[in-house]
Amino acid sequence: MAFSKGSWVAIAFLLFAPLVSAANGDHKLSGRYYDKTCPNVQRVVQTVMANTVARDPSVAPALLRLFFHDCFVNGCDASILLDSTPFFESEKDAVPNTSVRGYEVIDEIKSVLEHDCPATVSCSDIIALASRDAVGMLGGPSWNMPLGRKDSRRADKDGAEKLPSPHDNFAALVSMFRDRGLDARDMTALSGAHTVGMANCVNYRDRVNGDADIDTSFARTRRQTCPAGRDIDGGMAPFDEQTPMRFDNAYYKDLIARRGLLTSDQALYGSGGSQDGLVEMYSRNGARFAKDFAKAMVKMGNISPSKETPVEVRLNCKMINWS
Template identity: 65%
Template sequence: MASSSSSWFALLLFVGLACTAANSNVLSAGYYEKTCPNVQGVVRSVMAHRVAGEPRMAPAVLRLFFHDCFVNGCDGSVLLDATPFSASEKDAEPNDSLTGFTVIDEIKSILEHDCPATVSCADVLALASRDAVALLGGPTWAVPLGRKDSRAAADPESTKNALPSPKDNLEELITMFAKHGLDASDMTALSGAHTVGMAKCESYRDRVYGIDNEHYIDPSFADARRQTCPLQEGPSDGKAPFDSQTPMRFDNAYYRDLTAHRGLLSSDQALYGGHGGMQDHLVEMYSTDGEAFARDFANAMVKMGNIPPPMGMPVEVRLHCSKVNY
């Protein structure tokens, strides 16, 4: 039997070897077939249990995946806590309301027991976001796997600049998504993630009070939203669902809201102006054809999930999602 010191040295050697450079792996759906064959079952089981007890965890996990991939690629960096030596993406203004971290930690803990130092936190997040959509009645898809976790998070300013703003116009949104290899059609389909979840009052205040006069808003909708979002900021500021019809069902109601000028955020309504053109036609199609939306959303999620970290970034398989290996 090996001594404890020898075992500890072996672990350190393994962790050291696990630190590689980004872009060295090709993603594939069968990446863990031999090394951790039950990974998808573990993720699905934990997600089903947690969402059954707290449904809001589904949109929360889905949002985590978006906010991870848009900042230095899908590398699990959004999960890292701050340290005395490094900042955390969690502390950036767009991320201060993120939740769902405990769900990812629970999945990772089980996988570390079953398949030590094998499944990356970035892959856990990719799988969990897919299952979050399916659990709310949306589509499912084969998730390419083999991502690695970054050993550092982006600073708060870089994080903020990398994420879309609730006040972005159509041109700004298209430019933002294009930086990640996603075209206007991908952007329109991915925006349908707002068929579930909530937004803070500060994100939609300008729209419902007419301060954003670029996009027409249905007056009755604006009045309803003002009831929980006072003009003056204060402790009573409330959240509102993106989709007031079926806020916890992953369907195409978001697009029906847009065609009725009932988009909650300015960046939502920016997708549809009612003036014709390719962009409006795409929103109109999704508003009447839920299957087309589900298909295009699934394809766009795979495409977004393939956004790699910057070339040469140090990566690893983290043993704990909130901190790097030492």
């Protein structure tokens, strides 16, 4: 039996219409959300992640960063994955996101899951699981990640331009995290993600070329890759020189030694009181940091898009359904 192009569109709409929600509904996330509909989801994510990280370990911190940059713009809704359309600009083009990568890994996981469990697993849940597995593959903690997120049908480039800046001071950071339901302890634990990965010269140039609150030998070393007054393309430097690809508590030891790479890193230590005590505790007790980090990742992962946000389970993470 032959069908016209219009007939196929109509049939597809009828088959997949339940995937689209007019707006974000109130529902609780659950670690067992896919137990019946896609029981292999965690195994699929872990398998693709293990193969990818074995080829390129730097993908692991990149995917952890991807999760942060998604959740901090209207909640964890995979809006960062959307390409531009005539109706909205992509968050990928926002200045804070120009160096974000790992999109192709999410696409690969999605492709496998669409084969195994069509139209079931959201792109936002894939990001959440991939970031969790990334931490574990770098030697960090694991946790039971609640699932059941939906994908936004729109992006917010303007919102993405307002992501936390590497130049922010402590007060600005506290305010930005508080606006998303995260307290100073959550912020301090989540900032420990900078125990892995790299930063571009443009993000640390001011600190190493003019900040008084910095170890002089550290600043001298970093100025070799990022001198003042020169437009260095790249100039990548590790957040943690000692164990740049191991998820540990070295980040906090660096802060105490005034060797935080970004202004926003060092802002977490030096003001005195309970905040300094928290950094000192994490520097001594890696297990406490790991526990608090896992707890804060779950809390951040619970940030929902606004109730007015139209959501769905995207069939392709780069575009909304029936665009």
